[in-house]
Amino acid sequence: MRLSEHRYRTVASVGGPLLFVEGVVNCRMGEMVRIIYPDGTAVAGEVLKISGQTVLIQVFGETAGIDLGAEVIFSDAVRRAPLSRSMVGRVFNGSFEPIDGLPMFIPEQWGGVNGLPINPTARACPEEFIETGFTAIDTLNTLVKGQKLPIFSCAGLPSREVAAGILRNARLAGGGEFVVVFVALGLTHHDYSFYMDALQEMHTGFVAFVNRADEPVVERLLAPRFGLACAEYLAFSCGMDVLVVVTDITNYCDALREVSTAREELPGRRGYPGYMYSDLASLYERAGRIQGTAGSVTMLPVVTMPEDDITHPIPDLTGYITEGQIVLSRELHQRGVFPPVDVLPSLSRLMQRGIGPGHTRDDHRRIADALYRHYAKGRYVRGLEAVVGREGMVEADRVMLDFADAFEAEVIGQGEARRGIGASLDAGLALLKRFSLEPP
Amino acid sequence: MDGRITGISGPTVTAKVGGVKLCDMVLVGHAGLVGEVVRLAGEQAIVQVYENTLGLGVGEPVVGTGGQLTVTLGPGLVSTMYDGLQRPLERVRAAVGPFIRPCRDIPPLDTAAEWRFEPDRKAGDEVGAGEVIGRIREGAFVHLITAPVPGRLGEVRSGRCTLAEPVARYADGCGIFALQKWPVRRPRPFRRKLPPVLPLVTGQRVIDFLFPLVRGGTAIFPGGFGTGKTILEQTIAKFADADLVVYVGCGERGNEMAELLEEFRTLKDQRTGASLLFRTIVVVNTSNMPVAAREASIYTAVTIAEYYRDLGLHVLLLADSISRWGEALREISSSLEEMPGEEGYPTYLSSRLAAFFERAGAVETLNGAIGSLTMILSVSPPGGDFSEPVTQACLRTTGVFLMLDAALAHSRHYPAINWAQSYSLYAAGVTGHFTARVAPAWGEMQQRCRELLQREETLREVAEIVGAEGLQDGDRLLMMTTERIRNEFLCQNAYGDDAFCAPERTAAKMGAILALYDRAEAGLKQGLSLDEALVSRVASTL
Numbered sequence: 005m006r007l008s009e010h011r012y013r014t015v016a017s018v019g020g021p022l023l024f025v026e027g028v029v030n031c032r033m034g035e036m037v038r039i040i041y042p043d044g045t046a047v048a049g050e051v052l053k054i055s056g057q058t059v060l061i062q063v064f065g066e067t068a069g070i071d072l073g074a075e076v077i078f079s080d081a082v083r084r085a086p087l088s089r090s091m092v093g094r095v096f097n098g099s100f101e102p103i104d105g106l107p108m109f110i111p112e113q114w115g116g117v118n119g120l121p122i123n124p125t126a127r128a129c130p131e132e133f134i135e136t137g138f139t140a141i142d143t144l145n146t147l148v149k150g151q152k153l154p155i156f157s158c159a160g161l162p163s164r165e166v167a168a169g170i171l172r173n174a175r176l177a178g179g180g181e182f183v184v185v186f187v188a189l190g191l192t193h194h195d196y197s198f199y200m201d202a203l204q205e206m207h208t209g210f211v212a213f214v215n216r217a218d219e220p221v222v223e224r225l226l227a228p229r230f231g232l233a234c235a236e237y238l239a240f241s242c243g244m245d246v247l248v249v250v251t252d253i254t255n256y257c258d259a260l261r262e263v264s265t266a267r268e269e270l271p272g273r274r275g276y277p278g279y280m281y282s283d284l285a286s287l288y289e290r291a292g293r294i295q296g297t298a299g300s301v302t303m304l305p306v307v308t309m310p311e312d313d314i315t316h317p318i319p320d321l322t323g324y325i326t327e328g329q330i331v332l333s334r335e336l337h338q339r340g341v342f343p344p345v346d347v348l349p350s351l352s353r354l355m356q357r358g359i360g361p362g363h364t365r366d367d368h369r370r371i372a373d374a375l376y377r378h379y380a381k382g383r384y385v386r387g388l389e390a391v392v393g394r395e396g397m398v399e400a401d402r403v404m405l406d407f408a409d410a411f412e413a414e415v416i417g418q419g420e421a422r423r424g425i426g427a428s429l430d431a432g433l434a435l436l437k438r439f440s441l442e443p444p
Numbered sequence: 445m446d447g448r449i450t451g452i453s454g455p456t457v458t459a460k461v462g463g464v465k466l467c468d469m470v471l472v473g474h475a476g477l478v479g480e481v482v483r484l485a486g487e488q489a490i491v492q493v494y495e496n497t498l499g500l501g502v503g504e505p506v507v508g509t510g511g512q513l514t515v516t517l518g519p520g521l522v523s524t525m526y527d528g529l530q531r532p533l534e535r536v537r538a539a540v541g542p543f544i545r546p547c548r549d550i551p552p553l554d555t556a557a558e559w560r561f562e563p564d565r566k567a568g569d570e571v572g573a574g575e576v577i578g579r580i581r582e583g584a585f586v587h588l589i590t591a592p593v594p595g596r597l598g599e600v601r602s603g604r605c606t607l608a609e610p611v612a613r614y615a616d617g618c619g620i621f622a623l624q625k626w627p628v629r630r631p632r633p634f635r636r637k638l639p640p641v642l643p644l645v646t647g648q649r650v651i652d653f654l655f656p657l658v659r660g661g662t663a664i665f666p667g668g669f670g671t672g673k674t675i676l677e678q679t680i681a682k683f684a685d686a687d688l689v690v691y692v693g694c695g696e697r698g699n700e701m702a703e704l705l706e707e708f709r710t711l712k713d714q715r716t717g718a719s720l721l722f723r724t725i726v727v728v729n730t731s732n733m734p735v736a737a738r739e740a741s742i743y744t745a746v747t748i749a750e751y752y753r754d755l756g757l758h759v760l761l762l763a764d765s766i767s768r769w770g771e772a773l774r775e776i777s778s779s780l781e782e783m784p785g786e787e788g789y790p791t792y793l794s795s796r797l798a799a800f801f802e803r804a805g806a807v808e809t810l811n812g813a814i815g816s817l818t819m820i821l822s823v824s825p826p827g828g829d830f831s832e833p834v835t836q837a838c839l840r841t842t843g844v845f846l847m848l849d850a851a852l853a854h855s856r857h858y859p860a861i862n863w864a865q866s867y868s869l870y871a872a873g874v875t876g877h878f879t880a881r882v883a884p885a886w887g888e889m890q891q892r893c894r895e896l897l898q899r900e901e902t903l904r905e906v907a908e909i910v911g912a913e914g915l916q917d918g919d920r921l922l923m924m925t926t927e928r929i930r931n932e933f934l935c936q937n938a939y940g941d942d943a944f945c946a947p948e949r950t951a952a953k954m955g956a957i958l959a960l961y962d963r964a965e966a967g968l969k970q971g972l973s974l975d976e977a978l979v980s981r982v983a984s985t986l
Contacts, residue, residue: 118496
């Protein structure tokens, strides 16, 4: 503990969101500071790096209007998140300040922003089925409680409609509903209001952290951490089932790159910093369940793949950390299929445990495998059709073509309506029967 | 050896401290975070901290421990789960709850647990350095307790003992303990290395038959995400024919580790009938645990594995994935502001990796026993692109390359090992072993199987143009046969009864497929049409 407040007027340089202060004694890594501008405005900042008496500070907020005479006040404390049940129903900005016109709540406790890693021996295996209402997910890429399953989308595809559909329709195995933590990163006002409408329909409530496209980039790095601190509190301290929707991770990574470049760090692939994997993991890995605790954190990040490229560093690193992915397809969207989920590259790694007897239905695995196998065959044959033409194909291959078309139109394509898991499986089974492809 | 912190950047701490040596372990800050000296420059020591540095302050103390980063070796390692610095996660959880917080003074081995010491020597005996003075049984394993230095024994205990007290004393009163410490970055000694020749049966047909592994060999399998690396690692961990498995979750998913632990607990070792956990040691540093500890985790694991090898056991080290280790190395290197090599990786990536691979091998131990350490590492190349530095560095040193193919995985062909691109440098030696011990036709069948798959590759291109109907009968028969090979032989369900396939059954399966092919082909030669030849095939199998 310091006995007096440390104030400095020794700013040596400012550039972008970064500030160098000199002659600082005894400061801490990650220490919170307040910066007072010449005109009296105060913004928050955080210590990023200490080298002798020179300190690098990251400023959360606008640095325009700052000069070298600005005052920097060190707090001797690292950033903490205020936590309380009364967060539910509120909307905050990326610095955890209310933007819904209501006063700040009174925290029940303060928690670390970055969270602590869950001890792997304390984790409970995710195996409780979540019904999203979409056949493409429930039947073929099943989501379970405590999983992190990103939606890989492309520019112009209805990822927000898919995400909103899941928010609206997701039910736990017992019929319970989720509390939603919604984190908007660099969202346009248009997208933001779409999501807010969807959230208002939630019965169980939501907490929103909103950083819009024109708001400080540095807050984009902070907002998901606040969101997850809040989710962990609601889940593991209050026993709630929390669904965290983060959109869009691509904006988050771009913010990370922007700040990294400002820090003059060595760039990695496509200019993204080399530590992006660890950084993304520090977000995604906070999903899970803990033995002996009621709540859960399930994560549904949305990633817009630049250039529709799944090997781009952002979807690539995401895929290496998350437990599968739901991939949206431009081709299906153009054909009017909703949700336009391409099931071939999609995957749920935790599906095996969440389906079958006691979870969904005994025949789930068999139906899913048969649908997948025949559809994959159909898609392969479609490639041949382009070369030899439908006429040049054997009858069996033509059947597979028709199967693939019908599968996309009837099983994947379901429109806005919600389908229960029973109805989803029946739809798949009916299609297999019609083509005499029943599973053994 | 006391000093003060002068600078902090991510996990790298600069301190003004005298009397420390390179690679010494130091305790950093009031919290006593574990760190390692990575560079000395004048009075400054650059320290790599293995824990989160958030909240660490300039001016806080840095204390040298006088030694390097070590692991503790002895009875009680088996079925424990450690983090990258060998902290026992179960006991950490009992002490500080479900989230990992900094905590000290939890020894890696339970010092309160009781063991039975069976002495080989008695008081008054002269012993040389490394000589066995007694043994302790840990389940199926026998730990040899050796004398660290030559001398005359003053006292030797027998029966119940704990790790906290000596099991014997020299005449001068110095104690000999049942546990020992070993620096993680120094390979443990052995008498000599042996050429690896004995096969390591994994129970995976495609591996055992086409790309066999040996005891003491090394293998990598690179593959993009979703190609089934983790499932394959875990399946091998469950079924491979090894005495002990050390599994390293290096920067992987926490949920998967939880799943793995539960499976190990419930599944039985098919050879002994005991829980798989009793032959497994898990070292885990999930992707959100501190990055420097992730770098250390593979060394912690390999040192533990070497210790069991030195007891004359066949040890299998599985790491998932070595790319995460490479990335940790890159992060650390970049926070040290070193000059980067390819794609930002430090230039010493390949030499460090090669040195790590060299810790595998079959050896004659100091006690004259034969032990082996086999490594199977998964690689996660960014974007599934194998030209990246970590995959390429691995390829230069490894003996078996199993390429995981995204196209195979998408068509749910698991394990998605590409049979055209993968290779095993051990195949020649091991084939002889299988031919002599399992099936006389092993080598011949292997050759034929490769040929058929190779011919199919060529035919497939033709078939794509002219359609399957346009092929000649002989070629269609070949395509049908290779389809069976792919679906029934190379594919293997990791969840069902087929998860493990003994070499005898592997040989029988391949034999059956080839025999049917031969019969139908003979039919074709006699002038039968393909359909007739196939019918005759069915008739003859009935």
